[in-house]
Amino acid sequence: MKRFFLNISYGTVLVIMCVFLGCGQKDDGSKAEEIPEIVEPEAGSLSENRDSSKMETVEGFGEYVTGIENLEIPDGTRIVALGEASHGNSEFQQLKTEVFQILAEQYDIRSLVLEGDFGGCTLVNDYIQGGEGDAKELTKHLGYRLYRTDDMMELITWMRSYNDSVDADQKLRIYGMDVQSSMDNIRVIKDFYYKIDESKAREVADRLDVLFGTEEDGYDREKINEIVEYTESLAGDITDHADAYIAATDCDQQFRAMMAAEALTCYINLLEKEGGSNKYRDGSMKLIVDRILAYEEETHSTEIMISCHNGHMTKNHSSVATFLGADLYEEYGSAYYAIGTDFYLSNCNLPGTNGRIIVEFTGDDPLAYSMKESNLDKGLITFSNVREGTGLYEVIHSKIPTGSIGEYYQIGMNMLKSMYEIRYAPVDMYDAMILYYEVSPTEIWED
Secondary structure (H helix, E strand, O other): OOHHHOOOOOOHHHHHHHOOOOOOOEOOOOOHHHOOOOOOOOOOOOOHHHOOOOOOOOOOHHHHOEOHHHOOOOOOOOEEEEEEOEOOEHHHHHHHHHHHHHHHHHHOOOEEEEEEEHHHHHHHHHHHOOOOOOHHHHHHHOOEHHHOOHHHHHHHHHHHHHHHOOOHHHOOEEEEEEOOOOHHHHHHHHHHHHHHOHHHHHHHHHHHHHHHOOOOOOOOHHHHHHHHHHHHHHHHHHHHOHHHHHHHOOHHHHHHHHHHHHHHHHHHHHHHHOOOOHHHHHHHHHHHHHHHHHHHHHHHOOOEEEEEEHHHHOOOOOOOOOOHHHHHHHHHHHHEEEEEEEEEEEEEEEEEOOEEEEEEEEOOOHHHHHHHHOOOOOEEEEHHHOOOOOHHHHHHOOOEEEEOEOOOOOHHHHOOHHHOEEEEOHHHHOOEEEEEEEEOEOOOOOO
């Protein structure tokens, strides 16, 4: 759950809204203890007694479900969006690597944009391009504690290994699109200027330290307008002197430094001028995605994949608080290809009052339930392939419940499935879905 909702000050309605945001919990000491009425249930394993005798498999499901290796991306696609029904299940983290590998090897899509910190993901990108570092340690820079897992380390490790085996024009890149952190963006800017002009770099570094401090969220609240003016000036300077700065570094470094400055502006505006507005946050993420897409198409001749919670990437406004996917779909139309995910049974890793807890959920999605009869561990349904008149066609065009668990837990979720399920026609949200009958909890490393 993102930090500005942990201070519950807008009433119960925001508590319920939080479930659908799908946002990560920062590594900066955000405390789940501030969320009221949290109960920590006993951790349990998935079991058949959680299965519902009321559920039935969807007629014709087996005819259309297939392995994800058969994923087909339509011609003209510019953005492939992969969602996750929860942040707390290992399978959804692993799926990032599995889908991106298919896109890279079969569709020559070489850029991945995470729901993660822009600056931190730039540091990770330096590593996958062959730089120094440790993949496990670098997971701390992805933006959220929930990414500090073997699954995310394997994504980083695979991208570096892939890059070691291909020519320069085929290398993979990783970006973050979120704007909830400052320190790694500042580090990217400082490092960039030190490659340009040491005297100017010291001036920039000193000014950033005065305005932002030297720790996360340490900015001077008496100087908000001055901070925004300065970060905007940095973005302008890096843009206005692009030719000279590119000559001293390269196109990628110049672009990332400029975007780091813009991300800093969004960070301050989000927290201090927009009151933690979800609309502003998703709008900022769209701005970053737009810029990355334009840059990647022009400079590297590739499309992009984005990866985030289902709530952010659906083509409709399926969430009461997130707008990224709907806005991207409105602008790019069929060039935006959305792949959602869901589960039937989940043991989910969530923040509790005294650390992480494992919470059991049983969904009501008949598509995910139908995976029970499949011999696949995960199944792909491409909606355009489903024939009209079939039982499956009727289901995907009907308002059915699907899972939507954010980085948040409250006792009401054990009593009201509406707190972790949404009800829309799958075809209105996605172009395809990847479904699991059972999913297991992430294993997050201790500090």
